[in-house]
Amino acid sequence: MENRTEMTQFLLQGLTDDPHLQVPLFITFFLIYPITVAGNLGMLLLILLDPRLHTPMYYFLSNLSLVDFCYSSVVTPSVIGRLLTGNKVISYNACAAQMFLFAALICVENYLFTAMAYDRYVAVCKPLHYTTTMRSSVCVGLLTGCYVLGLLNGCVHTGEAFSQSFCSSNVIHHFFCDIPPVMALSCSEKQVSELVLVYLVSFHIVFTLLVTSTSYIFIFGTILRMHSAAGHRKALSTCASHFTAVSIFYGTTMFMYLQPSSSHTMDTDKIASVFYTMVIPMLNPMVYSLINKEVKSAFLRVKNAWNCGWPSKCRILIVTL
Template identity: 85%
Template sequence: MENRTEVTEFLLLGLTDDPRLRVFLFITFLLIYTLTVAGNLGMLLLILLDPRLHTPMYFFLGNLSLVDFCYSSVVTPSVMARLLTGNKVISYNACAAQMFLFATLICVENYLFTAMAYDRYAAVCKPLRYTTTMRSSVCAGLVMGCYVLGLLNGCIHTGETFSQSFCSSNVIDHFFCDVPPVMALSCSDKRVSELVLVYDVSFHIFFAMLLISTSYIFIFHTILRMRAAAGHHKALSTCASHFTAVSIFYGTIILMHLKPSSSHSVDTAKIASVFYTIVIPMLNPMVYSLRNKEVKSAFLKVMNALVCGRPSKV
C-alpha cells in the first residue's frame, strides 16, 4: 500500500507533441464530438417524443445512444482540453474514475449490441410472436442485464489495475486511462492480474459475439427461405447496418485488449482507441438511425412543430 500511494498523479503523453498537429486534432475531435452529442442526444429525444418510436428496437437504440454519448464524454472532452492547453496531468483518483466509467460503459455497449441482435432475430424469425417475445418486461430486463454486467466489468478492471503498485514511472503512453497502458506502469508482479483481465475481456467479447452470430445464423436461414424480394431487401439492410457497427466495434476492441501489455504496439493501440472512444459513438446514430424512414419522419415532424408551431403531416 505504501509503494502504491507514492504515485498521486499520472502524465498522459497523448497523441502528439506537435503544436500544429495538436490544433488540427483539437478541431477534428471538436467536430466529431459535436456530431456525437447532436446525433445521440437528438436520437434519444426523437425516441422519447414520438410515440411511433416506442417499440423494442428503438428502446434499445435509445439506450445505445445514451451509452455512446456517455462513454464518448468520459474521454473526448478531456482529450480536447489537453490538446488545447498542453496540460498532461491527471490525478490518481481521476484516472481510476475514468477507467471505471469507460470499462463499464464499453461493456454495456457490448451487450446492447447483443440485445439488438436478439431483437432482430425475434422480428425476422418469429414475426407473429414478436410482440409477446419482446414485451416491455423482457426489453427492460435485457437492458438492466447489460448495465449490471457493465458495472461488474468496470469493478473488475479498475480493481485489478489499481491494486497494483505504482512506484516508479507515472508516464502513461496513451491519451486516456485505459487498462493496458496503466497496467504497463506497475512495478509489482502483474501476471495474475493480466490473465484475469484478458479472460474477463475475452469472456464478454466472445460470449456476446457467440450470441450475435447465433442470432444471425437463424436470421440468414429465415431470409434464404423468403420468397418476397422486398422482405429480402429489408432484412438484409437491417443486418448490414448491424454488421458494420459490430465489425468496427469488436475489431478495435480485440486489437486493443486481447494481448498482454508486453506485446502491445503503442501506435496501433492509440489508433484503435481513437476509433472506439471517439469515432464509433458518432457513427452509430448514422448507421442505425439516419437511414431509417421512421426516424426521418419523426425528425421532420419535430422540426415542423418547432418551426411552424403545428404537427407535421409526414
Template identity: 85%
Template sequence: MENSTEVTEFLLLGLTDDPHLQVPLFVTFLLVYTITVAGNLGMLLLILLDSCLHTPMYFFLGNLSLVDFCYSSVVTPTVLVGLLTGNKVISYNACAAQMFLFAALICVENYLFTVMAYDRYVAVCKPLHYTTTMRSSVCVGLFTGCYVLSLLNGCIHTGEAFSQSFCSPNVIHHFFCDVPPVMALSCSDKQVGELVIVYLVSFHIFFAIVFISTSYIFIFGTILRMHLAAGHRKALSTCASHFTAVSIFYGTTMFMYLQPSSSHSMDTAKITSVFYTMVIPMLNPMVYSLRNKEVKRGFLKAKSALICGMASKV
C-alpha cells in the first residue's frame, strides 16, 4: 500500500483518440444517456404514482430502473466530459469511488435479474400462492439481500484493485475505472487478486444463471401443460424479453471479467463494456416494461391526468 499512495491521479484513454470521432460519439452517448434517464426515471415515477402497479413484480422493476439509472450515471457523465473537453484525468479517490459504485450496482442488477426470475416462477407455477409467497416482508428481504451482497462485492473488488502497487505510467486503457484495466497497471504480484476477482464474479454470475435457468425450466414445464393458446403467448413473450436482456448482460459480463488481465484485448473490452454500461440500462425499460399492457395502461392514465390538469388551469 505504500507505493499505491504515491499515485494521485489516473489518465483514462477513453474509447478513441481520433478527433473526428469525438463529436459523433459525444452526440451518440448523450442521446443514449438522455433516453436512459428519461426511460428509467419515468418508469420509476409511473410505478410510484400508479397504485395498480404496486405489486411485487413492479416493485422489482422499479428497483431495476433505479439501479440502471444509477450505474449508467456512474460512468456515462465521465465519458461525456472527456469527449467534450478532452480532460480525461481522474483522481485516485474518484477512481476508487467509481469502481466501488459500479461494482456494487452491477451486482445489484445481477441479483435483481435472479429475484425477478423467482417472482415470475411463483406467478406462473404457483399462482394461487403468489400473494402469500411474495408478500411485502419477503420482497423487502430479497431487496435488502441484493443490496447487502452487492455492497460487500463492491468493497472486495475495490479493495483488491487498490491494494496493488501502481507503476508509471498511470494510464488506464479504458473509459472508466473498471477492475481489469486498473489491475493491469499494477507492478506487484496480482495473481492472487485476479483469482479472487475471477472466483467472486464466477460465484455471482453462475449462481444467478443456475437459479434463473432452473426457474425457467419450471416455467416452461408449466407453460407446456397450459391448454390456452393466449396463456402460451403471454408467458413466452415475457420469457423472451427476460432472456434477451439476461443474455446480453451475462454474455458481456463474463467476457469482461472471467479471464485474467493478461488475456484481455483492452480495445475489445472497451467495446464490450459500452453494452453493459450504456446500452443495457437504456434497453431494460423497453424490454421489461414498455411492452407490458399494465404499464401502457398506467402511462395512458398518467398522460390523460396530465392533459386534464393542464386543461383545468387554462
C-alpha cells in the first residue's frame, strides 16, 4: 500500500481501449472543441460589442458562455492530446488541479442556470418592476454568489478526494480526473467522503432545481393567462429548448454523483460524462442564443459594422441600426 504523498502520477484509462475507435473519437472531439470555442467566445464577443445586449439576461448569458468555454477547455484538449499521442499519464498535481477547476466551474454553471431562470421570471411575471428588481447591484450579487459557491464546491470535493490514501493501483478508469473514479482508487475509509459528495451535490441540485422549477411554474401560469396563441407558441418553444439543455445537465450530473461508488459502472459513467464535459458546452450557445432573434439581429449589426470599417464607424452603426 502506498501513501497518498508517494503517489506522483496517475494513468487515465480513457474512453476505450479499442484501437479501432481511437481515430473516430479523435475526429469527433477534434470537431466538437473548435465549435465549442467558436460558439461560446463568439457569443461572449457579440454581447460585449452590441450595446443592445447589455441587459441582465445577456449579462448572465455572457458568463455562461465564459464558463462553458473554460470547463470544456479543462477536459477536452487533454482528451484530444491523449488520443493523438497515446500518453495516458497525468501528474498528481495536474489531476488535482483538473478536478478542482471542473468541480468549481460545473457548480458555477449550475447556479447560472438558476440565475437566468429567476431573471426570466421577473421579466415575464413582473415586467413593470424588471429594471428595479434586476438592477446592476442585484446582478453582480447573483453572479458573485455563483462563483463563490463554485469555488467552495471545488475546494471541498478536491480536498475530500485527495485527502485519501491511495492504494498501489494508480489507474483511473475514466478519461479525466473526475471525483468518483479518483475516490474509487482510495484504500482509506471513504464513507464520510462519499456522504459529503452525495449531500453537497444533492443540496446544489435540489436547491437550484427548486428555484428554477418554481420560476417556470410562475412563468407558465402567466403565459396561460395570456390570450395570444402566437405568444404561447413562442414562449413554449423557448422553454422547451431551455428544459432540454437543463435536463441533460441535471440528468447526467445526478446520474454521476448521487450514487455510492460501489454502484458506479465506469463505462456508463464515461458516456454520461461526455455529454456534460463536451456536448453541453457546445450546445448551450445554440440552445440559449443562436435561435434568439435579438442575437441574430445583433450579429447582423456587428457584421455590418465590421464591413463598413472597424473600428472607426462601428460604434455609430451598432448604436443607430
